[in-house]
Amino acid sequence: MTELFKLSPFELNAWMDLLIAAGYPVFAPVFEEGTDKDNLYFKKIKKWNDADIGKLKTKRGPKELFFPINEDLFSYKYNGDGFTLEDPEIEYEPFIVAGLRPCDTAGLDVIDKLFSWDYKDEFYLKKREKAILIAFTCPYTDSSCFCTSVLGKYPYKDGSDIMLTQLKSKDYIVEILTEKGKKLLSHLNKVINPASKEDLKELKKELDNIDKSIKKIKIDKVKSWLENNFEDDYWKNCALECLSCGICTFVCPTCHCFDIIEDRNLDKITRRRTWDSCSFTDFTRMKVHQPRQEHFRRWRQRLMHKYYYYVNNFEVIACTGCGRCIESCPVGINIMTMLSEIDDKGKKLKAKA
Amino acid sequence: MEQILREKVKELLKQKTIDLFIGYSISDPDKNTYKPFFITDPRQVDKLTYNSYCFNNLALYLTKDELKNRYKKIGLLCKGCDARAVITLCQENQIERDSVYIIAVTCNGVYRDNQHYEKISKDNIADKCPGCKVTNPPASIADEIIEDAIKDDKDNPVNMQSxxxxxxxxxxxxxxxxxxxxxxxxxxxxxxxxxxxxxxxxxxxxxxxxxxxxxxxxxxxxxxxxxxxxxxxxxxxxxxxxxxxxxxxxxxxxxxxxxxxxxxxxxxxxxxxxxxxxxxxxxxxxxxxxxxxxxxxxxxx
Structure with a gap:
């Protein structure tokens, strides 16, 4: 379903405030305070004015709203002659995430596949089911964006319930994409103008402009090269600058590796999951062996997982082209350059065959 | 300064005095970012650059096994911070001084971020820089020195109070x-x-x-x-x-x-x-x- 309406910035503001008043927790990009003041994070807001949707990207994606950095699974206590188990108290209630970009919602769609695979992850899926996602198309793009190369023509709509695009006139075109989204619109107690033909023309122009401004790289041969070149010398020479920190995976909207650990607080022990990263030296380390001791093996795992294993399992690339890893890398490693290199190799291979 | 650096590195790589040189190159021109640059082929020296946006401390690569095992002698571009790190690594017996070749360069301080600035000043210098004692790295650690005159007056932001x-x-x-x-x-x-x-x-x-x-x-x-x-x-x-x-x-x-x-x-x-x-x-x-x-x-x- 798609229904298109037009809202003025004033009406948008009123609508969001009405949603907050109706009791929906609303999460939106907000600037952090203190030393971290340049970074945006998804946080619960009290009024729509607090949200900042003018800046392109949040520092980390929205995944932490569904898959937090630390999540308690259960806890246990010794009570003298045995253990008492306790479930964490979580109330799952509908909530709204507003101010997402198409690459953010695409990231959630990627993680969905894994958490609803052979094991249905209750913690993640229940939150996901209750969430209503309001995406805003990008106000501008920058040199680390390459979403269209991965997700296809701009914008990626599948993940959102509602998508808003601001036109040159400052008015918003609201696309209602799901039933969930439609329900939200009913909170605005007034007649809303459907978008006119002129508006739709404007909308198309706006979206085409964004599409044009995004860098395009070719990645269609990447998978086939990765498939056949696990032992290639390329790996030993790539990304020598990499420091094995976890920034790229922590800011990534699709990275979802976690470790399960136990934290003890006096007599109560909590089992929780916590984000892990394939670039850490102790990633997948076992009692007797670390199969990815050398740095290049972990780096290879990162690319293989995103552009080959995940595609094999779920038919979707575990990358949304948001470019956060490029922006945050302490040593300026650019995944776009690497993908282009690999794609070239793939092409040459095909030409030979 | 850049040109002298490039010539020197080219020479060193050609004569096989060093097997690898670690310097800086531009990373993203749109965002004005620079990154560590590994160079083994003398033909690539034109990509080498050095300016006040080159933030990384390159000395950290000297202790990485992947590089130590592969390259016998590593050349390193050292500003003051990097040189101090090399000195500490020598003191702590983490590297053999002979396994590195150090080109020391003058540093006027680095910028606090990647915005376009004309010149380093008290408004755009990184907080760590004022009070720096190694704008010219200690000569004792260097194999080569490429020096630039530093103004030794109070207006120079590196001489400010931290x-x-x-x-x-x-x-x-x-x-x-x-x-x-x-x-x-x-x-x-x-x-x-x-x-x-x-x-x-x-x-x-x-x-x-x-x-x-x-x-x-x-x-x-x-x-x-x-x-x-x-x-x-x-x-x-x-x-x-x-x-x-x-x-x-x-x-x-x-x-x-x-x-x-x-x-x-x-x-x-x-x-x-x-x-x-x-x-x-x-x-x-x-x-x-x-x-x-x-x-x-x-x-x-």
């Missing part, structure tokens, strides 16, 4: 409880990505205490107690060693003001032992040296 010291002058007057609450709130933000450790030229332990799990010293999850433990352990481990390059603070994705901690610890070591890390290759490091007249007040707090 803003971090100024901050501490006021902050130190607060009660301990308030100070602790400030840093606790900062540590709470930590997401344990360990970029601070990985980017630090002096964090070279093969297995970090944070990665040990038999036994685990502190939690892997980024909860409050584990975060504070990690950041405090790291601060202690760097006390008297930190050379103030500020890389940890620069790369921190949640902007924990790590340099405030490191600078204060260095200041304490200076007060008690009259020692600063990474200035003299022959000096015995403060915290591994015992002297009969060491100041006992250190233990009384």
């Amino acid at each position: 803003p971090i010291s100024v901050w501490w002058e006021n902050f130190d007057k607060l009660p301990n409880e308030t100070k602790w609450l400030y840093f606790k709130a900062e540590f709470d933000k930590c997401i344990k990505c360990y970029a601070c450790r990985q980017v630090c030229p002096l964090c070279y332990c093969t297995i970090c205490i944070a990665d040990q799990n038999l036994p685990r010293f502190f939690s892997k999850s980024s909860d409050a107690s584990g975060n504070a433990a990690w950041n405090i352990v790291r601060a202690y481990h760097l006390t008297g060693r930190c050379i103030g390059c500020g890389e940890c603070e620069r790369v921190c994705p949640v902007r924990i003001p790590l340099m405030k901690i490191n600078k204060r610890m260095s200041q304490a070591v200076k007060e008690f032992f009259d020692y600063e890390g990474g200035l003299d290759k022959e000096a015995p490091p403060a915290l591994v040296t015992f002297k009969n007249d060491d100041d006992e007040n250190l233990f009384h707090g």
Whole structure:
């Protein structure tokens, strides 16, 4: 379903405030305070004015709203002659995430596949089911964006319930994409103008402009090269600058590796999951062996997982082209350059065959 | 300066004096970012650049096994910070001085971010830079020196008083409880990505205490107690060693003001032992040296 309406910035503001008043927790990009003041994070807001949707990207994606950095699974206590188990108290209630970009919602769609695979992850899926996602198309793009190369023509709509695009006139075109989204619109107690033909023309122009401004790289041969070149010398020479920190995976909207650990607080022990990263030296380390001791093996795992294993399992690339890893890398490693290199190799291979 | 550097590196690589040179190249022209650049082929020297946007401390690569095993002699571009790191690594027997070839360059201070600036000034210089003693790296550590004249006057931002010291002058007057609450709130933000450790030229332990799990010293999850433990352990481990390059603070994705901690610890070591890390290759490091007249007040707090 798609229904298109037009809202003025004033009406948008009123609508969001009405949603907050109706009791929906609303999460939106907000600037952090203190030393971290340049970074945006998804946080619960009290009024729509607090949200900042003018800046392109949040520092980390929205995944932490569904898959937090630390999540308690259960806890246990010794009570003298045995253990008492306790479930964490979580109330799952509908909530709204507003101010997402198409690459953010695409990231959630990627993680969905894994958490609803052979094991249905209750913690993640229940939150996901209750969430209503309001995406805003990008106000501008920058040199680390390459979403269209991965997700296809701009914008990626599948993940959102509602998508808003601001036109040159400052008015918003609201696309209602799901039933969930439609329900939200009913909170605005007034007649809303459907978008006119002129508006739709404007909308198309706006979206085409964004599409044009995004860098395009070719990645269609990447998978086939990765498939056949696990032992290639390329790996030993790539990304020598990499420091094995976890920034790229922590800011990534699709990275979802976690470790399960136990934290003890006096007599109560909590089992929780916590984000892990394939670039850490102790990633997948076992009692007797670390199969990815050398740095290049972990780096290879990162690319293989995103552009080959995940595609094999779920038919979707575990990358949304948001470019956060490029922006945050302490040593300026650019995944776009690497993908282009690999794609070239793939092409040459095909030409030979 | 860039041109002289390129010529020298070309020469060194051609003559096989070095097998690898680590310098800087542009990363993203649109965002004005620069990155470490590894060069083995003399034909690539034209990509080498050096300016005040070259933030990375390159000395950290000297202790990486992947590079040590592969290249016999590594050439390194050293600004003051990098040179201090190399000196400390030599003091701590982590590298053989003969296995590196050091080209020392003058540094006028680096910018605080990647915006386009014309010239370094007190408004755009990184907080770590004012008060720097190594704008020209110590000659004793260099194999080659490419010098640039530095204006030795008060207007030169590197000669200003360090803003971090100024901050501490006021902050130190607060009660301990308030100070602790400030840093606790900062540590709470930590997401344990360990970029601070990985980017630090002096964090070279093969297995970090944070990665040990038999036994685990502190939690892997980024909860409050584990975060504070990690950041405090790291601060202690760097006390008297930190050379103030500020890389940890620069790369921190949640902007924990790590340099405030490191600078204060260095200041304490200076007060008690009259020692600063990474200035003299022959000096015995403060915290591994015992002297009969060491100041006992250190233990009384």
